[in-house]
Amino acid sequence: MKALITAALFLTLPGLLLAQAPKKGHKLAPSAQKAVEEVTPIDEEPDVKLTEADLAVAERVYTGNIPCELDATVIITESRRHRGFFSIITRGHRFYMHPVESRTGAIRLEDPKRGAMWLQLGNKSMLMSQKLGQRLADDCMNPAQQAVNEALKKNPMPSLLEPLPPEKAASGPQSASPAKAAAN
Numbered sequence: 001m002k003a004l005i006t007a008a009l010f011l012t013l014p015g016l017l018l019a020q021a022p023k024k025g026h027k028l029a030p031s032a033q034k035a036v037e038e039v040t041p042i043d044e045e046p047d048v049k050l051t052e053a054d055l056a057v058a059e060r061v062y063t064g065n066i067p068c069e070l071d072a073t074v075i076i077t078e079s080r081r082h083r084g085f086f087s088i089i090t091r092g093h094r095f096y097m098h099p100v101e102s103r104t105g106a107i108r109l110e111d112p113k114r115g116a117m118w119l120q121l122g123n124k125s126m127l128m129s130q131k132l133g134q135r136l137a138d139d140c141m142n143p144a145q146q147a148v149n150e151a152l153k154k155n156p157m158p159s160l161l162e163p164l165p166p167e168k169a170a171s172g173p174q175s176a177s178p179a180k181a182a183a184n
Helices: 002-019 030-039 052-058 143-154 178-183
Strands: 064-067 073-078 086-090 093-100 107-111 116-120 125-129 134-140
Touching: 052 093, 073 134, 086 107, 086 116, 093 116
Parallel strands: none
Antiparallel strands: 064 073, 073 086, 086 093, 093 107, 107 116, 116 125, 125 134
16 A cells, blocks of 8 residues: 555656746756656657767776765666667666767767766766756766876876976987996
8 A cells, every 4th residue: 555655646746746847937947857857758759860970989988986075976878779878877867868979079968959968087977967967976086087197196297387307318329338338
């Protein structure tokens, strides 16, 4: 009986929330927005046709449960229906994303319908909502990214704003080994 009541509430919640949709200038409470988001199905019929370059980018996307800062987790799974597409879930947000070629070499996934972007760098990833204008998850790292991040902590990259260190070979050609110098 309890399961029946729970199922009935689960099925009627979106309708009740939408029936009480705010008038212009008013927003739903965050808890109500989250409830609507969680039960709204994701459109998995993409209008986007991926190129071979997009599919090559898709092969480099890290999948699985990826831990982020503030105890957040992003779950990335490959689509079973469409090659190169991914389902991304975190804290009540769900997206259906596809790769977008990037000039910087970063791996970028986008959900243009819901206004979200996943950016995967060598040492971390982040999920951003362009619609909300904020990051939904930051400092997300799978084991490979954690290794790169640790290596960067031990040996940081030089700043672009500082001059390059002087070269060791500025004094001329390498000197002969001590043994050869003693023989001369």
